[in-house]
Amino acid sequence: MVLQATLMLFGSFFVMLLAGVPISAGIGIASVITAIMSGMDPAIFALTAAQRCFSGVDSFSLLALPFFSLGGNIMNKGGIAKRLVRLARLLVGWMPGYLAATNVLANMFFGAVSGSSVAATSAMGSIMSPLEKDEGYDPNYSAAVNICSAPTGILIPPSGPLILYSITAGGVSVAALFMGGYLTGLLLGLSVAVLAIYLAVKKGYKSSQVKEEASTLKILVDAVPSLLAVIIVMGGILGGIFTATEAGVVMCLYCGLLAVLYREMNFKTFYDLLADTMKSSATILFLIAASSIMSYVMSYSGIPAAISSALMSISSNRYVILLIMNVFLLIMGMFLDLTPAVLIFTPIFLPIARSVGMSDVHFGLMLITNLGIGSVTPPVGSCLFVGCGVGHVKIEGVTKYIVPIFAAMVVALFLITYIPAISLLVPYLCGLVPSMWW
Template sequence: MGVIQATVLLFGSFFVMLLGGVPISAGIGIASIITALASGMDFSIFSLTAAQRCFSGVDSFSLLALPFFSLGGNIMNKGGIAKRLVRFARLFVGKVPGYLAATNVLANMFFGAVSGSSVAAASAMGSIMGPLEKDEGYDPNYSAAVNICSAPTGILIPPSGPLILYSITAGGVSVAALFMGGYIPGIMLGVFVAGIAIIMAKKMGYKSSTIVETESPWKVAFDAIPSLLAVIIVMGGILAGFFTATEAGVVLCLYCGALGIVYKELHAREFYELLADTMVSSSTILFLIASSSIMSYVMSYTGIPAAISAGLMSISNNRYVILFIMNLFLLIMGMFLDLTPAVLIFTPIFLPIARSVGMSDVHFGVMLIMNMGIGSVTPPVGSCLFVGCGIAKVGIEGVTKYIVKMFAAMVLALLLVTFMPIFTLLIPYLCGLVPSFWW
């Protein structure tokens, strides 16, 4: 079987199963098995190699960081941290039109900077901001759209679980460099969404804040400091070499758990439920990684990554054209694939292409995660879209008309990050983590 036929069979069978409702992890594994056998691989050798690849794919100390950061995000969601961050964010944007929408964006950026999860941010902020916006007469579809589109800042502003996953998949790219590289793109994404949200709010006649805060701004800021301190502890510890990214996840869980107890928001029963939820979500990710390891093996055996690379390079040798095509493809794929499988599938395909046009591993990783984050707000498989709509109790059709304009702003931010490496690499360069902040 030729490379083209193998590519069509692998991805074609996968998407057919995806449309048929087969779980993504199972679809990846089944499509890989079908392609391997159709390519003439000996079944006994393939089955033995596939088992070894599954085990080696999840046998990584660095992978422990994912459940710990996931648990930390869940603890913050339930531990009263989100509410304090919302009050703190309102101090900065209370005077702008549609201040609650702007507060939602800023609070998602703060919460994402602590939790590292876009879905957790969409859930936490949607449940807090939704009722407040409804009381002030905001269109629930508009409120949900703002919450959904600003949630992906959480996977760019560190700490970030997806950036850790990319680091492992790419073969050990510096987590510290990726974390530092995510700051400016994450902030840009939030600012662009907030700008569109404020313009839309002004046109719809939404006013600035009329709420009279019973406590002084200093007291509100003081209450938020312990929550924001989690970022300093995690990032400072990693950069100073006190602990690894995995150990940072443990520190985050312990710190946020202690805060939840101090705030009297968490009890033994809640901790049990949070641990159970984290175990379920982590097992799903591990199954995805295991099945994706089989797909990576099959793609290498059939020569699919090399063929795709050669195909792209035959279109043009101009890096900007190649990166534009790559972004277009990833944006489309992000509409159909969740973030975790997308990172596992596309990193081994596109990272060699990015390297061939002079793009650093850190720059490509941030661009990839940003693409997938934008994809999470679009139908039909957008995780943030479904969580945000579910929390707000609104339909996808009503939200989409507002998302379209914000989506355009998000794509603009993506293009700036893609074609201007300084936005990604400047902070890592200043920290001595990368050799240059340009091509």
């Protein structure tokens, strides 16, 4: 019965995905089909589903997502991204293929302030692509580096996906997840940078010959207000001054003030930003509501427990179980966007991770890293499509560069998975988790 429900739920869901049905609608329809075919009373299920939808989005913590999304959009259009790029070029201009290294570092800076990999892909791609083209870089190489370095933005806090995981997992400490994201994000960014520089050396790209018109001091001074957003947000959360949701409001106000001071955003641009944020937030909330129904159906059918038992029957070795989980999530990340994947797979795999001694914080960072890597792979990778669009290149041309960088990112993923201290050292030093080991 459980196997039948599992096949029916996920089988019908993937059939609808292949048919082009929107993900949120596919989740809801698959849940309804499975519930009815499993013998649930339609009237009771309809009432319960409505309650689950409402309770799924009735969360003060969820308000953080639209605020951080708006803050990232303001940074993109308000002149903040350009100042971060100039700082990054100043720091890594001595490297071979310095513009690629600049792209990686700028994505890490931008991610540290915006928390959005798609926003980072768009902002940095639109700025870096013309510069790299002028210096003779292969556009496919440039786009691949931009695409693969963008997921650092969902690990280095503040991070919308980490907040979403915290809510889905039942209230895991956002502060602990944020602090754990620093080393994991740095490791992922370093893995991309190493491969990017190696490829740059092979292609003969040189270090910077650009003479900056502005002095080093001016570049640093211009970038400080942008980077100060991280200190304000994280300092406020860790100091107990405000919650993660309130931090999102503070970030929007601060970034809006910077955009006004930089005079790079008008009322029309701001209106468009609000409209884009409203659309993306509505999409996420609809996904959460639909996923709440799926979670209920999975619990009723006993699917998470069955999957856990099946994994445990394969091996009792935690390393083997984590390997299987990672391979499965890497494959699923190729077909699902990050948000629905977090909502679907957290309730399935978190109990398994707990059973092998993995902390909720460590699992969350492993999950988000894994699904972030999925955002650079076809056929559904959001960063891939945005990066190809702003870089004016085709997916087939970018793929030959993405493959080796993807391999380096997977190595970083397994280091994060099997060395808990990478995820837990900083939260442990901050007193947010009891241990940094298994």
